[in-house]
Amino acid sequence: MIDNLEYNTEREHLIIPEYGRHLQKMINHAKTRETKEEREKLAKAIISVMGNLQPHLRDVPDFQHKLWDQLFIMSNFELDVDSPFPKPSKELLSEGPEPLEYPQSHPKYRFYGNNIKTMIDVANTWDEGEMKEALVYTIANHMKKCFLNWNKDTVEDIVIFDHLYELSNGKIDLRNSEEDLSDSSSLLRSKGKYNNNKKKKGSNRSRKRH
Numbered sequence: 001m002i003d004n005l006e007y008n009t010e011r012e013h014l015i016i017p018e019y020g021r022h023l024q025k026m027i028n029h030a031k032t033r034e035t036k037e038e039r040e041k042l043a044k045a046i047i048s049v050m051g052n053l054q055p056h057l058r059d060v061p062d063f064q065h066k067l068w069d070q071l072f073i074m075s076n077f078e079l080d081v082d083s084p085f086p087k088p089s090k091e092l093l094s095e096g097p098e099p100l101e102y103p104q105s106h107p108k109y110r111f112y113g114n115n116i117k118t119m120i121d122v123a124n125t126w127d128e129g130e131m132k133e134a135l136v137y138t139i140a141n142h143m144k145k146c147f148l149n150w151n152k153d154t155v156e157d158i159v160i161f162d163h164l165y166e167l168s169n170g171k172i173d174l175r176n177s178e179e180d181l182s183d184s185s186s187l188l189r190s191k192g193k194y195n196n197n198k199k200k201k202g203s204n205r206s207r208k209r210h
Contacts, residue, residue, distance in 0.1 A: 015074045019053060027075050036080065043081045047071060109163055111150035112143055120168050136172055137179070140164055145187045154184040 014024055023046065030042040050067050057063055065085045072079060077090045119139050126132040144160045160181060161174040 015076070016070055019050060019070075019074070023049060023053070024074060027071065027079065030081075031075055031079050036082075039079065040081045043071060043079065109167070112146050112163070112167075116143060116146070117167060120164070120172065124168060124171050136164075136174065137181070140174060141182050141187075144181050144184070148184060148187055152188070157181045 011021065012024065012028075014021060026042070026046050026049070030039055030046065033039045033042060047064070047067050050070065051058070051063070054067075057066065060066065062085075068083045068085050069088045072083070072088055073093070077088075116139065119135075119142075123132060123135050123139060126135065140157075140160055143164060144155060144157070147155050147160065157180055158175065161177065165173050165175060
């Protein structure tokens with residue numbers, strides 16, 4: 001009896017482990033049937049079992065299509081039966097995902113971050129008006145705050161306006177604007193207040209216990 005024990009390391013690899021080994025054996029058995037009629041009868045029975053094993057998928061669109069695709073995948077695309085849906089392509093499934101494009105740019109003003117450039121590009125697509133003007137000044141104030149995080153000294157608004165003009169490729173020009181940005185001290189004070197609140201919340205954790 002001990003000689004007949006099976007170890008997982010010696011068993012067949014499960015393509016979709018969620019369905020278990022018994023279902024995989026049923027699919028392997030269906031592949032060995034000689035007549036197509038018998039294979040299709042077994043395939044429909046297997047699909048029914050698969051549906052019962054995955055009841056949470058019943059509300060998913062194309063639920064039956066998904067089950068048939070999984071059936072062909074678990075059979076290693078060797079089960080010769082007719083499907084009510086287009087059969088998946090083994091070559092298509094074996095293809096690796098397309099590589100993600102990571103930002104390769106090295107911004108001149110790194111202390112602003114890449115998100116600022118994205119915000120500026122979005123602002124450039126907006127039509128002129130109050131909404132765009134509000135967005136532009138919001139971006140400029142955020143740039144000023146980022147600058148102060150990098151350099152604690154005060155910064156003149158014209159410096160921010162020059163950087164904004166450069167980063168927008170000359171499309172956003174506030175250099176002659178009469179409206180001032182938020183005061184440097186208020187930006188630093190709001191940041192300090194936020195940090196103090198974080199320290200207060202975590203102060204009990206650092207308190208010594210006797």
